[in-house]
Amino acid sequence: MATAAPVELGERESYLNAGHGFKSWLLTRDHKRISMLYLLSVTFFFFIGGIFALLIRLELLTPAGDLVQSDTYNKLFTMHGQVMVFFFLIPAVPAVLGNFLIPIMIGAKDLAFPRINLLSWYFYIGGGLLMVYTILVGGVDTGWTFYTPLSTEFANTHVITAILGIFLAGFSSILTGLNFIVTIHRMRAPGMTWNRLPLFVWSHYATSIIQVLGTPVVAITLVLVALERLFHLGIFNPQLGGDPLLFQHLFWFYSHPAVYIMILPGMGIVSEIVCCFSRKRIFGYQAMAMAVLGIAVLGFLVWAHHMFVAGISVYSALVFSLLSYFVAVPSAVKVFNWTATMYKGSISFQTPMLYAFGFIGLFTIGGLTGLFLACLGVDVHVTDTYFVIAHFHYVMVGGMVVAYLGGMHFWWPKISGRMYPEFWGKLAALIVFIGFNLTFFPQFILGYMGMPRRYHAYPAEFQILNVLSTAGATVLAVGYLLPMIYFVWSMRYGPIAPANPWNAAGLEWQIPSPPPTENFEEEPVVTWEAYNYEDLGAVPEKQEVSVGH
Amino acid sequence: MATNQAAVVGTHADQHDPALLHHFATKEQQKNSASLGMWLFLGQEVMFFGGMFCAYLVYRYKYFGDFGSASQTLNIWYGAINTGVLLCSSLTVVLAVRAAQLNKRKALTVWLLLTIVLGLAFLGIKGIEYAEKFQDHHIPGPTFAYHGTVPSHPNQQVDPHHAEIYFSLYFAMTGMHALHMIIGVGLFGTLAFWAWRGKYSANYYTPIENAGLYWHFVDIVWIYLFPLLYLIDRHR
């Protein structure tokens, strides 16, 4: 904890108190303030999506569809998916932590395009408002995947407003990615070569490539769905000569790389945390950087593994199955490298490190089960069942959300100038881990037993596993609520954080907590390699380290 | 990987340049960033239009003859004139950039205005084409009706559903293109205003250059649209 005399936060100017009032926040160009705007909004949508999830799990306590009507249930899982995917999973790490940290990590004053950064947030909010509107006026029930002709010809819910909301959120994502790529290329401080970049930055660079190149495809696809709905066009309608599989190809061409948008930033977080709490540089820096790029590129080549039973040819299926095994390799390599980083380290177990351990374990399981799905013979049985649901929740929740929480704890002192309560942090991490596994591991078994996904009611033999899963979900909910509470608590009552409470490497720890608006008093000149823990010593406590050390 | 940029500690002259935004160290850094940003934006636009091109290619292959027939209901002369108009407008754009580089405020404004005129001409001709399609009942939806035969196969009737798909894609693709043109015209209008007010010079003309890139992109999209939509099967 802090050993220097705590400075009353109000005396020193930081980005938090530089300017007061709504206008200074809503018209800010400061990447740190924009990141906080995002923090509030993604948390809001996580909450909404989480409530939908709880309702789903409550319904699934009993085999009969007795809590809500079928149509309502269909809306619940549709909007749980849409809200979580487009309004939480895609933006959270890049728009909150990426926005905050990337300029500081590379030694810059701000992103390349601060006004476009703010515009991104407004696009996100616009999309979010449309989504809230959709929910309030009755919702949408097409599934988050919008398969045609169900979504174009048969659904009689608010499909178009949902599409518009997602379209705007997509534009937000594109602009964020564009901003990051230009920033990382052009705004690095002197001495900050590509090979000295923190892996957090590398991860966001790879993510941004996917955001810029992939998102437009789903944007135009959803526009075509909306047009088809409005004018009964026939592009995806077999009765009019259209092809529903064309929709699926176009949709998954983005939506598969989208999952790498979700996980790559989380992987960047884990690299930072593991190095800090092992007091070591990362094992295999080059391999780790190449791995994220490899995942980004290969991720564009595997989309039809979502369509093995959709009616594609056997030969297509073979090609996409093989390519899917290719993309698994760099992910596996990363798990090995994180583990190897701990070898001969000096490991301590503060909350961020607990989340990092959790990530590595849960991502391993999630990733391995992806291999099951890539396997054609098995996929025929388990696709469209709870096995898939378990798989993607392991990587998205056990992976990305766990990493996000770890990152929030790691950088909370920097963002807020306060320490969170360590005991509660560790407790919440443990509760999340237990609750998560209890919720989702039974679903692998359910899936292999044959329980299809998106089922409102199910045969009685599936009940016991569903009850276990729901029990887990309530535990998980507690685990999520705790940080929401103690982070807010810490803003007032938390001990004041020094510049570098973890004695971590990286430029962000060389400036005050919270940082001043301009980030650096003087532009840093970088003369050291990334993760220079040999200079920083074996103790993950705060030491005074000056710029340029 | 690329070596890191040269030290970006700003020069004294740069610091006082009103065109230099505070978070950039040098004008050069700012200009390069803006350029890279615009290229990335155009990259994502390629992917955006790409989805529709993909759909078009799939159905052109699948309904080869029907697409050929539907395509021939378009007026090839309007299309060709529009192609010429856009090519000329790309020329005026380039001349505008050149004028900015040479500090010629009046010439810059004139070239920008000419670009707008040509853009509006394009949109006007497009409007005439759309009106014709409306007359012909070729607008997809409840009023759609199509009768025709496949080129070179006078006995083979065209399936109206397939023709409707052609026109759906025609309107989606040219409509999206026209929307981008309208945005471009608005953009150039703003630039023309500020150019007249003297905001741009050899020292600072990045917005002209980047808007020019955008305009060239919209032009190139049309260069692909025209043959794919208007010129297929004309030899039959």
Added chain:
Amino acid sequence: MFSRLPFWPDAASTNATHVDALYIFLVMVSAIMTVLIFATLVFFAVKFRKRPGVKPEQIEGSKILEITWSTIPFGVFLAFFVWGAVIFFQERTPPQDATEVYTVAKQWMWKFEHAGGQREINELHVPVGRDVKMIMTSQDVIHSFYIPAFRIKQDVLPGRYTTEWFHATKPGTYHLFCAEYCGTEHSGMIGWVVVMDPRDYQAWLTTGGGNQPMTDTGAKLFSDLGCVMCHRADTPGRGPSLVGIYNRPVQLEDGRTIVADDNYIRESIMEPNAKVVKGFRPIMPTLQGQISDDQLNELIAYVKSIGQSQMTEPETTQQPASAAGAAPTGQ
């Protein structure tokens, strides 16, 4: 092998045992990898925990290790791929002489019609020990035909046929689920597959609402709808002869040669000018909107049967380009 294990589905088809074997292999490999990684993490966490006076050792990396732990997993992955691909290929290639059952899926029920004309809704009676091939289409949205006990699943699409086949090995009653979200009563679009001993099945065939065989109903349609006027078996007519046409190569006007599978025959009835046979003119009227999916199935069943009994030896056919295999641009 795994009957009546808790939390394990029945294995009631040849495919099921193959898939289970692969699945067990995947589970074992994954369990080993998971345990290895977890154990290593725990071991490192304990052994290399922070202790006073002990400095961490900065290690750059190891190219050899990177290559090793890239290639070995990739080798294992290739094994997964090959084994899975083999099973998949078998599962997607229906045997030549499988018993055919036509399926029409609609919101929210499964309609079946057996070759003998027997109709069922949400319940499918099949014989044990015989190959059964489902020829499926949807009347509205995309559904998916899923029998967990057989480990098979195939999406059912509007406007075309997809096929699925199985060889049941154990009499019993097994779940049938729709596995592609299809609207309000998606989770109600379920039923049963009843696998019967051959004798019981024979009995059921005669009593189970046995109408005319599909080929007979189809033959009547062929005549009533006027198809017989142009498609003559004896003399050349305005349309090509359909004798022995099923699964044989056909040359088209535009020069292509395709195989006359289920989807081709369906398309020729619904969109006759899409693929005109060489030497004939595109004058056939479409039957779209004039017949129901059930009637279409019966008509196709009849067309497939024309000349089959007369042929002594079918010419070597290509692999039936299974209807499930047609790409959007396909046959």
